[in-house]
Amino acid sequence: MTIDISQFFQVFFDEAEELLAEMERLLLAIDIGAPDAEDLNAVFRTAHSIKGGASTFGLNDMSDVTHVLESLLDRIRKGQMALTAEHVDAFLAAKDILKMQLDGHRNGAKVDLESVADVRMMLQELSKDIVLPAAPVPMVVAAPAPRADAPLAGTRRYRVELPALPQADTDALVAELGLLGAVELEPPGAAGQALTLSTRESADDIVAICSFVLDPDTLKVTELAPTPAQVAADLAAKKQAEEDLGFGFFDPPEAPAKPAADDGYGFFQPIEQIRASAASVSTSIPSAPMEEPAAAAPLDQIDFNEIVVEKKGAKKDDKSVAMPGAESSSIRVSIEKVDQLINLIGELVITQAMIEQRSEALDPMLHERLLNSVSQLTRNTRDLQEAVMSIRMMPMDFVFSRFPRMVRDLATKLGKKVDFITNGAATELDKGLIERIVDPLTHLVRNSIDHGIEMPEARLAAGKTESGRLFLSAGHQGGNIVIEVADDGGGLNRERILAKAAQNGLAVSDAMSDAEVWQLIFAPGFSTAETVTDVSGRGVGMDVVKRNITAMGGTVEIRSAKGFGTTISISLPLTLAILDGMSIRVGEEVYILPLGFVIESLQPAAADIKEISGKGRVIKVRGEYLPLIPLYQMFEIAPRYTDPCDGIVVILESDGRKAGLFVDDLVGQQQVVVKNLESNFRKVTGISGATILGDGGVSLILDVSALMRSSREIADDPVYS
Known part of the structure; x- marks a missing residue:
């Protein structure tokens, strides 16, 4: 074959x-x-x-x-x-x-x-021979291999006939089978090699081992009759199990101080409580007083399948106590098939929205049954959409698991001691985002070890423990996932950051808040390291970290206290395939504004709008002047209103900056299926994607960060910077 x-x-x-x-x-x-x-x-x-x-x-x-x-x-x-x-x-x-x-x-x-x-x-x-020290060393010594003259209970003997094989393959196969039990080789014959194997494993396990070397169809495995010594060993083991009242599974009680029926053999609920429980559900087991153990029901009448026993010494995550059939509880599917399924569900969601929109014009009295069916379709579509989207979700452990090794190696290289602690590894995130968050997190973790955590002697001098602590956590917060990288190191140095920013030509002042100062480290080429190493110090990376996170629709925040450590918090949407958006109208066009950037919407008074000569307009919101971005000017659209007092201003926030977006009207709020615009058309400045509305029309999704950057470039005004 x-x-x-x-x-x-x-x-x-x-x-x-x-x-x-x-x-x-x-x-x-x-x-x-x-x-x-x-x-x-x-x-x-x-x-x-x-x-x-x-x-x-x-x-x-x-x-x-x-x-x-x-x-x-x-x-x-x-x-x-x-x-x-x-x-x-x-x-x-x-x-x-x-x-x-x-x-x-x-x-x-x-x-x-x-x-x-x-x-x-x-x-x-x-691998060379090493003599163990005479003093006792804490280790677990494996049990000796079974001998033919002292067989273990439960072992079976098989005769395995092998086809003619090269000697190297035969030796390798004998060594592999030796891991299952005792192997006795027979003299090789013209047809091949034969051997006898004494093991507790099944014939299928033997075939599985041999299939790595030869074709299973050329293999012959025959179970041999047990030897007298084996029969005697099995009988002795069975008798011993019955005497121990553990049936071969449990340790015997060390010194029972009261009747066996009373103490449950050290593992089970007392028999009287079992009877009382059974009597409460109308079973026919008679009750007997506890001081008369002889009247207890025979042990062989107890259904052990109904008794839950915790394995002694077992770990909670011990795979050996997994439910039967756990091996077949998952299936490996290519990501292309999952993406195709998600795209089809997206089309179904769009079709359902079209049906729902068209059904709104129907008379509820005349078409009651049809409208009920449409409502049911809406609910089922939403449930199906959530179920399919969960397929792409992966635990953050996929990311976290690659850092312990990196932390260990880097800390050793730098001569530091670091305890790495993770939390929320089971938190799930879209697979596409997980793959893109690995590099930013890697850079942040390396920075924390290199710049944040001090050398052991410096920590001891500061009254800290010799080993620094590095935390990596993930958790849900609303519709987002928040990932934090925190250390208990020296914290950020405000004075050094301001001095370096001024040296690099950045606009800074002593009046800046700590949050604004911390954001300066994301400037391109920014680094306060005095020496350049192969770990960091070139000022390349933090700006890329922020750019990548912003491209995923996320935000970055920094909290730091000198001498106590630094925490960098990343907030990301759970998925990029579906978006909560606000529909806005400018002229005849409808756009989708990602809801995560929206703070509030308002209709301003004339006194709140100020004109800066030749530089555009600003809006005053609760004592703060914000740049006003007229969307119709950005996209060269004929609007219904040119006066902000007649339209609506939506207050947006991105990268720690706020601005007011001037639009004609708010249409509503809805979930939209994001379609890639570049793969179907080309890259458009200020647009991050597109979606199909319930009426079948295409609506563009605004790229808020790009709009705010473009508006500053157009205005070239300090108020925008």
Whole structure:
């Protein structure tokens, strides 16, 4: 049988990337002094899975590295070698090499063969025999392998007949099967090699292991009859389980001080309470006084399926206690299919709006049933739209998970100690925004470590802990998600920022508020670093951070106190595909104004409008003069009104600046499906996209930030700056 496995390459690439990320997470969280056995086994399983997949697809460079890595991990998890910080560093370096090799196979990226050789040599050097110290070292020692003369209860014996294989493949397969149990090789014959395997695993598990090396159809697995010793071991185990009253699953009570029926064997609710509960729902179990345990119902009458037992010592996130079938609870779908589905839902929303608008002209008495159906369609469409949009939502952990390694490496490089704390990793954000927020957050985190958190001796001198703390959090706030990067470092230096801004030719004054001063660091080329390093100091980055966040419809705020730290807060819309907007009219045109920029709308009095000769007009709002942007002049439209007192002024805020947008009328407020204008037409200044209204007409979505910048350029007035 010939199988075309090329179609599964992408699946392997995706799964391998997830496994590498999981490996890094486990390694960064592991306790080197007293490693948890399950954590060590989990790291081993990730390496083993990557090795198996790489071997299947013929990616020998990856399988070579993982083979050495797996061997070293196996010795550590079996207690033959103590885990050290040097091991963790080597494992992280191996993870980076595997990621580089994976990118090479997936995208054709360059692979540094010299680095690969260095890492392999480092792993092999660490794999050499190391004598454990005489003093007791906290570690978990694996149980000895089962012997033929002392079989473990529950094991089964299989005879595995292999086809003729190269010796190297046979040795590799025997080593893999040895992880399942005890292997006994038979002398090789003309038809191939045969072996006997004693294991607690099933025949399917054996076939799955062998399928990495050979075609499963050429394999023959036969279960053998148990040996007398095995039968005796099973009987002894069963008898011991019955004597312990735990049926092979629970530890026996250490020293029961009262009848077993009373204490529930240390795990269960007392039998009398079970009876009382059962009696309350009209069951037929008779009640007996607690001082007469002999009258208790036999233990084998208790339905253990109805009793919830918490596994002793189990972690809350222990995957071993997952519900059956959890493996099939998700499906991998390409993002192109999701985007196509979202586009179709957008068209459905537009069609529903058209139907609803046309139905408004119908007589409610004559068309009651039709109008009820339209209302039901509206509700169902909204629910469907929200459900489909949630498909694109991804947890922020997708972003947060890549920072612990970066923080660890950067802090080590700078000689600092940093405790990295995350909160709200389960908060969801649109996939498109998640991919675009990674770079800005990376820059902010690096800045906090380099500029914010002080050196250990400086922190101790200031009465702080030696290790600085870096916080990364995410949470919902209204219709937005707020992401914060905070540190407990030295905070921003107001005087240095003002001096540097003045040196760069920026308009500054001592009367500026702290919030205005902090915004100066987003100016292009701004940096207060005294020396330029490979981490930061060139003044490139913070302006890009703000520009990228603004392009996503977000805002950036800074809070800082000298000596106490700095917090940078980013507010983003949950998705860019659907927008809450305000419909405005200028002349015969209807535009959509993103609601996130709108503060209020008003009809000004004549006394509130002031003309600045040759520079345009301003409007006075509660003692503050704001520039007035006539939308009809920006787009050269014939308006209904040219006097702001006859029309409406909408107060907008963007990038910490306010302005009044002069329009003819407000039409209403609605959710709109955003369509990309550039892919269908071209880039238009002041326009960020388009949407289709309920009447079938196209309405343009205003780019508020671009409008405010354009108006300042046109007016060239200090009041606009």
